[in-house]
Amino acid sequence: MNDVNASNSNAIDDTDVQPADETPITAATNTTATISSARTTHTSLWHNPQYRSWFTADTASATGLALKSFAISLVAFSLTRSLPTAGWLATASVIAAQISGVFGGTLADRHNRKRLIILNAACGTVLWGTVCAMLATGLLTFPVFAVAIVTASTVNGLLGNATNAMLRSIIPTADYPKAQSLNQGRDSVISLAGSPLGGMLYAFSAWAPFAAASLMYAVAGVSASMLRVDEHARNAIGRDSTDDDITGGMSSRHGSFIDDFVEGWRWMLRRRTLMAICVIAALLNFGINGIFATVQLQLVGSGVDSVRIGFVDMATGAGMLAGAVIAARVCDRMAVGTGLIVMSLAALATMTPMLVSRAYPVILVSSLLCCLPIPTLNSLVLGFVFAKVPTDMQGRVDSSSNLLGMLPTLFCSAIAGSLLPTIGFRMTVALFLTALAANVTIVLAMPAVRSIPAADRWDEAEL
Template structure:
C-alpha cells in the first residue's frame, strides 16, 4: 500500500516508468526528424524522405486496434517489454548499418514499419502502466507530469536530431539506441497491475493477471473499445470533438507553413514559429488541475475548441513567425487539460478489461486525423491562398461545434467520481 499513498516524487515505480516513457518519447521525436533527413541526404528524394513518416504512420494505424486487444488479452508488462525490445533492436540495426556504410532505403523503411508497430502495441500498454502505479486521487497530478514529458520531448527532439546528425550520420541513431535501452530498462524494472477481465481478479505475484488471457477473445473484440467509445454519449462527443480538433489543427499547421513561406520567412524562422505548439503545451501542463476544478468536462472541451477556432484567424490577418508562435502557444495552453480530461473519462468509465482497446481506439482515431487534416489542407491550398484557407478551417470547425454548444448533453457533463 505504501507506494500508492506516498507523494509522486517519492513513488519509485511512477518515477521510473515516467523516466522510461520520457526516454522513449525523446527517442521517437529524434528519430522522426533524423530518419527523413538521413533519407534525403542519402537519396536526394523528398518523396523517399516523406515515405518514412507515411510507412510509420500506416503501421501504427494498421495495428492500432489490434494493439489494444493484445493489451487487454495479455500481461501488459510483457507486451511493453517486447515492444521496447523490438524498438531497441530496430534502432541498433540501423546504427550498425550506418557505421558499416551498409544502410539501404528498404532497411530504413522496414525500420519505419517496426517503429510504427511498436507504437501500436507498446503505446496502450505504456499508457496503462504509467497510470497503474498511482492511486486515483493522484491521477490528474500524474497525468499533468506526463504532459510535461510529451511536450518537452516534442520541443527538444527536432533540434537535438539536427545537432546530432551534424556530428555524424550514425550519431542520432546511437542516441535512439540509448533512449530505447533506458525505456526497456524501466519496463523490466517496474512491476505493475496488468489489468483484469472481470473487475475482480488482480495481478499475480509473477506480474501476470488471473484470467487475462481470456480478455479480448470474443468475436469482434478488436473493435469493442471503439464501439464502447462511440456508444457512450459523453465519450462519443468528447472523442469526436477531440478528433475534429486534431484534424483541424494539422490542417492549420500546413496552412501557416505555406503562409510563412509566401511571406518570405526562412526555414529556421518557420521551425521556431512551429515550436509554439510545444511551448504552449509545456506552459499549459501546470494549469491542468486548476482548469479541471474550474470547468466541467464538456465546458472545458468546448472552451478549448472554440478558442482554437478563433485563433485560426490570427495568422491570416497578422502574418509573421512571432504571431504564429504566439497563436500556436495560446492554442495549446488548454490541450494538456483536454488530454488529461479524455484520459480521466476513459479510465473512470471504461471497464478494466476493455481499457487497452479503448485507449488504442482513441489513439487510432486521433492519429487518423493528422493525415486527413494535412491532405485536406493541401487540396485547399492548391486552389486557395492560405489567408483564405485559415478562416475557412475556422468556419468549418465552428460549424461542427455549434450544435454541441447549443445542446445540453455535452455542456451538462460532470467529472466522474474517483
C-alpha cells in the first residue's frame, strides 16, 4: 500500500516500510501476538543489529529520494520553460515505477532480497551521479534527463519492493505498528530537512542535489551489505503453512514467474476488505497528491525561489513529525476503522482553505495540518495488512495493492500541469477536493471498513 507522505503524499502505503522476524512466522499465529509497550518495542528494535542495518539503508535511500525528487521539476522546467512538460515528466516517472513495481513484488518474493536492495542502491548511485556530472558540465538535455528519470523509476519499481518485503524477516509482527511509527517519524525528519536542504543545494547549483542523492544511495548499498538474514526461512514458511485462512487454500511453493505473479493477484483480489482499503487509498492519494502537485507547479510557474518551495515540504514534514509522535502513543489502541474516518475527514477539511486562497501562509498551514493524522493511519492500516499477509507473499501483495492504491495518482502531476494554465489554481484544487469528498462518503457508507478493530483484535478481523 502507499504511505501518505509529505511532499509526495501517498495516502496509505507501506513506503516506504514493512516488518518481520528472524524466526519463521507460520500461518496466522503471530497475528495474535500482544503488542508490547512503546518502550519495550523500541528497545527490542534498536538492539537488533539487523534492524539497525536495514533502517540505515532505508533511511539513506529515502534521503536520496527526497533530495533528487525536489530538484526534478525545477530542472525539467529550467530545461523546457513548460509547466505541462514538467508535469508530464513527473507523471511518466510515476507510471514507470508503478508498472515495473507490479512485477517487482514477484521478483522480491522469488529472489534474494538483500541482493536486490544492493543492486537498487548501485543503480541509484550510478544514474544520479551521471545526471550530476552532465548538469555540472552543461551537457544535460531534456530528452536525456527524461530518459534518466524514467530509467531510475523503472529500476526502483522493479527492485524497491525488496526493502519492505525483507523487513518481515527481521522483526516480529507484533512490533510492526511501532516500527511503522518510527519510520513515519524518520520520514518526517527527512521531509523537514530534505526539501529545504534540496532547495539550498539547488540554489547553490542545479547538480548539487543529484550529487547528494548519489552519495546517499551509495550509503544505502553499503548498509544493506551488512545485513545477515537467512531468507531461506520464507521458503520453509510457504512449504509448511497449511492455514487456508492465510494462504487462501493455494500452495505457496514457487512455480514459474507467471504462476507466482498470478497467484499474488488472485490472493489479493479475493480479500474484500483489502480491496475496499485500496479504493480508499486511491481516492486519498489522488486528492492529496493532486493538490500538492498543483501547489508545487503553481509556485514553480510563479517564479517562487527554490528555498521557499522547499519550505512547503518542510511544513508537511513538520506535520508528519508531530503526527508520528501521536502515532507512537495511539497506534496500539486506536481502531483501524476510526483512523480511516479521521484521516478522510481531516484531509477534506484541511485542504479546503486552498479553494478560497492560494496565499503562501495558507498553503503552509493546510499542508502541515493535513499531514498530522497520516502517520497514525499508515501505522494502523499497514500494520493490519502486514499482519494478515503471509510472509512469502509480502512482495506481491505490496506491489499489487500499491498499484491499485496509486493508479489515479499516476496522472496527478500531468493533470495539474495541464489544468493550471487553462482553468487556474482554484478550479484545479476543486477537482482534487472532489475526490476527497467522494472518499468521505465511501468510508462512512462501508460498515466493513469502519469496523476494523485495534491491533489486539486483528485476529478476529478478515482481510
